[in-house]
Amino acid sequence: MVHFERNSQLPKHLYRLWNRLSSGSYFPQAVKEVAIKKKGGGVRKLGIPTILDRIAQEVVKVHLERMVEPQFHNSSFGYRPGRNCHQAVEQATVNIFTNNWAIDLDIKSFFDTIDHGLLMKAVRHYCKDRWVLLYVDRWLKAGIVQADGCYVDRLSGTPQGGVISPLLANIFLHVSFDQWMAIHYPSKRFERYADDIVIHCRTEWQAIYMLRKITQRLAICKLSVNKEKTKIVNLRGSSEKRYSRSFDFLGFTIEPHWMRVKTGCRLMPRSVISKKSVSSVLEKFKGVHRIRKSIEELARELNPIIRGVMNYYGKFWTYHTTDLWNQVNKRLLKWVKWEKGLYKLAAVRWLKMKCHEKPNLFAHWKLVYP
Numbered sequence: 001m002v003h004f005e006r007n008s009q010l011p012k013h014l015y016r017l018w019n020r021l022s023s024g025s026y027f028p029q030a031v032k033e034v035a036i037k038k039k040g041g042g043v044r045k046l047g048i049p050t051i052l053d054r055i056a057q058e059v060v061k062v063h064l065e066r067m068v069e070p071q072f073h074n075s076s077f078g079y080r081p082g083r084n085c086h087q088a089v090e091q092a093t094v095n096i097f098t099n100n101w102a103i104d105l106d107i108k109s110f111f112d113t114i115d116h117g118l119l120m121k122a123v124r125h126y127c128k129d130r131w132v133l134l135y136v137d138r139w140l141k142a143g144i145v146q147a148d149g150c151y152v153d154r155l156s157g158t159p160q161g162g163v164i165s166p167l168l169a170n171i172f173l174h175v176s177f178d179q180w181m182a183i184h185y186p187s188k189r190f191e192r193y194a195d196d197i198v199i200h201c202r203t204e205w206q207a208i209y210m211l212r213k214i215t216q217r218l219a220i221c222k223l224s225v226n227k228e229k230t231k232i233v234n235l236r237g238s239s240e241k242r243y244s245r246s247f248d249f250l251g252f253t254i255e256p257h258w259m260r261v262k263t264g265c266r267l268m269p270r271s272v273i274s275k276k277s278v279s280s281v282l283e284k285f286k287g288v289h290r291i292r293k294s295i296e297e298l299a300r301e302l303n304p305i306i307r308g309v310m311n312y313y314g315k316f317w318t319y320h321t322t323d324l325w326n327q328v329n330k331r332l333l334k335w336v337k338w339e340k341g342l343y344k345l346a347a348v349r350w351l352k353m354k355c356h357e358k359p360n361l362f363a364h365w366k367l368v369y370p
Helices: 007-023 051-071 085-095 116-126 130-141 165-184 204-220 275-284 295-313 319-340 344-357
Strands: 031-037 043-048 101-106 190-193 196-201 231-234 247-249 252-261 264-273
Touching: 007 051, 051 116, 051 130, 051 165, 085 190, 085 196, 085 247, 085 252, 085 264, 101 204, 101 247, 116 130, 116 165, 165 190, 165 204, 196 204, 196 247, 204 231, 264 319, 275 295, 275 319, 295 319, 319 344
Parallel strands: none
Antiparallel strands: 031 043, 101 196, 101 231, 190 196, 247 252, 252 264
16 A cells, blocks of 8 residues: 655655556556445445556546547436436436336446456457556456455456546446447337446336346356346336336335326326435434534534535435435434433424524525424
8 A cells, every 4th residue: 555644745646656557567556445335235345556556547547538428328327427316316217107017127236246357348349558457457357465365366347446447337338338329229218327227118018128138248247136126117008917006216215106196196207315315314314412512502513414415315306305404303302301301392482483493504404493
């Protein structure tokens, strides 16, 4: 690992990196394995490169991205300049208006199972620069230092956590899925954010057929469908068989709901915060009632989290987050009881008084009063 203890060392390290990159003598160090919790349980293993390796990957990423970005499909949204999660969720919601069925596709351990040979073939198709191909190949083969300090060779996959990994994943799925869909099934709409994919179909038969064909295509590309998480969703169609009526996509649950229109009531799609996301957000407020601070200091500490949640999940509309903010207010009430030593009714009066005096103290009070 390279440590920049003083700013004066930075030019020296950068010069060495440039010299090695330009001469072909640059070899990346092994990445450090770090495990983080997933929303749905389990852990996701990240591979964290050194500082100099991150700089080198950024150089190659910028160069390679200029070549492949114009080639990417319009329905690909993940880790691309000018595109974000909200666009993917909005397109998925709009596509349900004309498609009553959807496939919620999950690729099993995608980042860990990408075949190096196929990935290099895809990169080579779009980029002929030898130095780019050389260093991408070396990054793919760089080993892993596990939490216990053991070194392990990497035979497949590209580690999440690297600067260039999302771009390489997009290139691989562009060739193996996006382009294949555009050539063989151009009428089928889909949204892809990295390895999170939703495919829209008009009928039950189409959904079953497409899932079978996609499974076969991914198998050719040495990927497998996660059968436990992949599902066919019946949003507004008719069927004798029971299917899921909603699916989660990028933290939102997309589902049909009854809406009043001029001709009566009609099933319309909507996107609301998912149950997993609610649990994940509330986890951030766990233990708030034990913080020994003034309410103003507590607000300064929590407001960045609250604003981030409001900006993401309140992008389209805010009413669906009411229950979440009521839960946050309950935690604030618990803090008042703990900090002020009050019983419930007195604590409620105290918190309401604070809300009346400073209605903007907590960012979510604009939506839900305590």
